[in-house]
Amino acid sequence: MKRMISAISALSLTLGLLAGCSGTSASSSSGTASGSTASTASSASATATADRELNLFTWENMFPQEVLDAFTQETGIRVNFTAFDTDETMLAKLAAAKGGDYDVVIADDYIIEAAISEGLVQELDKEKLTNLGNVNPLFQGQFFDPENAYTVPYGSGVQTIVYDPTLTDVEITSYADLWDAGLADSLAVIGNYRVVNGMALKVMGESYNTTDTATIAKAGEKLLELAPNIRLIKDSNVQDDLLSGEVSAAVMYTSQVTLACMANPDLKVVYPTEGLGFGIMAQFIPSAAPHPDEAHEFINYILRPEVAKQCFEYIGYYSTNKEADALISEEYRPFLTLPEDFTADKMEMIQNITPEADEEHVRVWTEFKAACE
Numbered sequence: 001m002k003r004m005i006s007a008i009s010a011l012s013l014t015l016g017l018l019a020g021c022s023g024t025s026a027s028s029s030s031g032t033a034s035g036s037t038a039s040t041a042s043s044a045s046a047t048a049t050a051d052r053e054l055n056l057f058t059w060e061n062m063f064p065q066e067v068l069d070a071f072t073q074e075t076g077i078r079v080n081f082t083a084f085d086t087d088e089t090m091l092a093k094l095a096a097a098k099g100g101d102y103d104v105v106i107a108d109d110y111i112i113e114a115a116i117s118e119g120l121v122q123e124l125d126k127e128k129l130t131n132l133g134n135v136n137p138l139f140q141g142q143f144f145d146p147e148n149a150y151t152v153p154y155g156s157g158v159q160t161i162v163y164d165p166t167l168t169d170v171e172i173t174s175y176a177d178l179w180d181a182g183l184a185d186s187l188a189v190i191g192n193y194r195v196v197n198g199m200a201l202k203v204m205g206e207s208y209n210t211t212d213t214a215t216i217a218k219a220g221e222k223l224l225e226l227a228p229n230i231r232l233i234k235d236s237n238v239q240d241d242l243l244s245g246e247v248s249a250a251v252m253y254t255s256q257v258t259l260a261c262m263a264n265p266d267l268k269v270v271y272p273t274e275g276l277g278f279g280i281m282a283q284f285i286p287s288a289a290p291h292p293d294e295a296h297e298f299i300n301y302i303l304r305p306e307v308a309k310q311c312f313e314y315i316g317y318y319s320t321n322k323e324a325d326a327l328i329s330e331e332y333r334p335f336l337t338l339p340e341d342f343t344a345d346k347m348e349m350i351q352n353i354t355p356e357a358d359e360e361h362v363r364v365w366t367e368f369k370a371a372c373e
Helices: 013-017 043-047 065-075 087-096 109-117 193-203 213-224 238-244 254-263 292-302 305-315 355-372
Strands: 053-058 078-083 104-108 151-158 160-163 187-189 230-233 249-252 268-270 276-284 347-349
Touching: 053 087, 053 292, 065 078, 065 292, 065 305, 087 104, 087 109, 104 109, 104 292, 109 276, 151 254, 151 305, 160 254, 187 238, 193 213, 193 249, 193 276, 193 355, 213 355, 230 355, 238 249, 238 254, 249 254, 292 305
Parallel strands: 053 078, 053 104, 187 230, 187 249, 276 347
Antiparallel strands: 104 276, 151 276, 160 249, 160 268
16 A cells, blocks of 8 residues: 655745755755754854954754854854744845845745845845856856846755665666656655656656646646556655665655765666756845945855865755865765766756646646545
8 A cells, every 4th residue: 555645735846946854945954964053153253353244044054063163263254143944934034124134145046036026135246256156057047046146056956866776676767767667656756746747747858847738737647657656755754765665766855865875875866867957045145234245255255165065065965066076075976966967958947937837737736646645
């Protein structure tokens, strides 16, 4: 008897893409590398110059404490850290402060688009960002900041297939392979309807972001053919089901892939031949930031390859810094960096779509879940 563990609500798309093991936003990353979290102001603040400070606003566990301490020690800038729980909370607080109070914010792409449209984000002074060229162009020029005027990527969420070759004879190289009868009652997928529906769209050669409701309906028919293979639909701790042998293959969030592969290096990570959808966390400076110079200095510091490497290994999200890729430890590299042959034409950022298209996605998703029960 199959077990269905999901009643997924219409969560924000990108929130889902960047979700960690708890199935919430990127804030759920627990830090994969050693070191204490940045939940309080930098412990090196005693060395900071009295009149130089930085107000950092993001989720918990987004920076290794040693990175913040080293920044303070080098620059004399004291880091004051404040956490939010959701992107929506961040936007509400930023709006209430009229773009003030905070100097650097890290949030998900879709909410940054809203913040920019509300005039709560200032344009970057790129002359102060001498390390900006380190950013991988795959993660620039996206819908929320097409001219790269306001943001600097801090990590990417890429939903990925992972399988245990000791539990299945199916050699998985694509989304299409997930339909193989050899995976009957042995596949877990995350509870994100745009991601899962999108797999069927990609198998059909369509875009994740199509707004054609007839095409989405056809993807729903294709998805129903996958139902016999589905054992679990869930957001939380999918990696545990793969590690325990409950399933032999899974489509997982980025941080879940990291945890699974750290626990079992023999697992196979698959970058589907049809291409991947992804989401981005990015840094920005609010429109009325009290310390904009310090904000630019902090962002530029985080862009250093050796610093970025520390951060990516800690948060467990894909590297958006091309100069840091080669520095990432061998144990992390297979699932924190994209393969060299994975080019921009194989990457598609999943975006907000029309209400009509989204409604059809929800209908398709509801039918699919029912078929998997």
